Amino acid sequence: MSYLTNTINSIEPDRIGQVTLDLNDLSNVSTSPAVNDALYFDGSDWIASAIIIRYEDIATFATPSTLSAAQYTASYYNTSFESPFLLPIRSTLSTAGPNVILDSLPKLTIGEKVYGTKSRYIERITVDANTKALLSCDVCLAENSQSTAFIDAQWQTSTGTALGPIVRIRRTGYNRQTIHGYISTSGSTVDVGLKTLTLSGNVAWPQSTATKNQYALTAKFTA
Amino acid sequence: MSHNKIKIGNGEPSRIGAIGAELGDLSDVTESSVALGNYLIYDGSSWENATPTATYAGTIFIGEGASQNYSGSGASGVSVGNDVEFYAASTTNTITGATITSASNWISSVTLPAGTFKLYAVAGLDLTNSSGLLEYRWHDGSSQVGATGNCGYTNDLVGNPAVTIVTPTTGTTYTVEIITATNVVAKASQTDRHSERGYILIEEIRT
Numbered sequence: 001m002s003y004l005t006n007t008i009n010s011i012e013p014d015r016i017g018q019v020t021l022d023l024n025d026l027s028n029v030s031t032s033p034a035v036n037d038a039l040y041f042d043g044s045d046w047i048a049s050a051i052i053i054r055y056e057d058i059a060t061f062a063t064p065s066t067l068s069a070a071q072y073t074a075s076y077y078n079t080s081f082e083s084p085f086l087l088p089i090r091s092t093l094s095t096a097g098p099n100v101i102l103d104s105l106p107k108l109t110i111g112e113k114v115y116g117t118k119s120r121y122i123e124r125i126t127v128d129a130n131t132k133a134l135l136s137c138d139v140c141l142a143e144n145s146q147s148t149a150f151i152d153a154q155w156q157t158s159t160g161t162a163l164g165p166i167v168r169i170r171r172t173g174y175n176r177q178t179i180h181g182y183i184s185t186s187g188s189t190v191d192v193g194l195k196t197l198t199l200s201g202n203v204a205w206p207q208s209t210a211t212k213n214q215y216a217l218t219a220k221f222t223a
Numbered sequence: 224m225s226h227n228k229i230k231i232g233n234g235e236p237s238r239i240g241a242i243g244a245e246l247g248d249l250s251d252v253t254e255s256s257v258a259l260g261n262y263l264i265y266d267g268s269s270w271e272n273a274t275p276t277a278t279y280a281g282t283i284f285i286g287e288g289a290s291q292n293y294s295g296s297g298a299s300g301v302s303v304g305n306d307v308e309f310y311a312a313s314t315t316n317t318i319t320g321a322t323i324t325s326a327s328n329w330i331s332s333v334t335l336p337a338g339t340f341k342l343y344a345v346a347g348l349d350l351t352n353s354s355g356l357l358e359y360r361w362h363d364g365s366s367q368v369g370a371t372g373n374c375g376y377t378n379d380l381v382g383n384p385a386v387t388i389v390t391p392t393t394g395t396t397y398t399v400e401i402i403t404a405t406n407v408v409a410k411a412s413q414t415d416r417h418s419e420r421g422y423i424l425i426e427e428i429r430t
Contacts, residue, residue: 020250022249023249035266039270051264132315132317134282150378154288165422166420167381168378177382180284180424182315222281222282222315
């Protein structure tokens with residue numbers, strides 16, 4: 001009398017019927033793994049592959065609001081409010097609104113300045129220690145600014161270190177610019193923001209929804 | 224008389240001989256509290272479920288708003304066909320295999336490895352009057368690639384980038400080449416506008 005010997009992918013059971021399989025023994029797996037490789041399906045087989053995770057972008061933080069800021073009923077911009085950074089990256093936000101979605105993200109913390117119950121402004125970004133990030137802010141001046149008015153702005157640290165090029169921004173309809181800056185921190189946190197280098201003409205407060213719709217801030221972490 | 228019963232890990236055959244073996248039944252796989260988003264990761268000796276360590280797409284960023292007259296750059300000129308150089312005393316380069324070519328902190332070119340990259344460049348060379356126009360494009364050593372960037376006479380007209388996506392299959396050197404130079408101030412008289420407002424940004428999309 002003979003018995004059929006079962007095999008699995010050419011591997012025979014031992015004397016107690018146990019079959020020991022590695023991943024590579026499976027017919028649809030082909031691996032030569034290195035440390036930290038993951039199992040990746042290439043369309044036909046499972047193979048060992050390094051894991052690649054792309055951008056950890058942060059999204060636009062300024063949720064448009066129709067609320068006005070009673071504090072800033074004066075017509076024009078007052079740089080004395082800058083401490084230390086440029087007001088136009090701020091946006092009047094509802095206290096009830098989901099204004100700063102970044103707060104739940106690691107590495108960056110938004111600092112707000114609150115002038116009233118309906119007047120909150122994004123003032124600075126605190127970057128964690130040991131972080132590298134490309135900061136990009138799309139911005140223009142308020143639409144009711146003087147047509148010839150402009151601000152030259154630049155990403156800087158709170159101690160005045162330049163992080164990128166100088167960009168001239170004007171009111172909506174005249175230009176909207178993207179301002180880039182690159183921050184690399186080491187052992188401690190660093191406050192960064194847009195710094196006004198030059199202000200010319202009458203720049204209005206950036207309070208309307210139309211103006212705020214022009215704002216977007218993103219950051220791409222690079223380490 | 225009894226007969227051996229085939230098992231795969233903990234998986235035993237059903238009465239018709241079918242064996243249901245899961246990944247964790249394999250001898251070199253260790254599962255523990257598997258959660259959504261886990262990968263099967265090799266730790267050097269066995270496969271384990273885990274959340275992978277994050278890696279990041281590389282970036283090159285050149286441009287720090289410095290005040291350096293373009294007259295001091297190594298550019299051969301400010302005419303059509305000349306390459307634009309960019310000033311940075313400290314550059315950022317986190318793209319593995321990429322190199323930045325410079326002299327006296329003026330960057331003349333960037334060499335990228337195989338991969339897919341998005342390239343931006345903004346130039347701000349001085350123009351003599353409001354009729355002036357500078358246009359520029361990325362150049363891969365043999366031809367111009369991507370959309371045209373431009374700058375005008377006033378500083379608010381600096382910031383329209385040349386943009387392209389490139390997919391070199393081997394190390395390729397990229398420059399920013401002038402394609403229109405109307406009423407451009409001679410190189411010897413160029414000021415610091417370009418070093419203050421110009422920049423290069425390259426983002427790795429795929430390795």
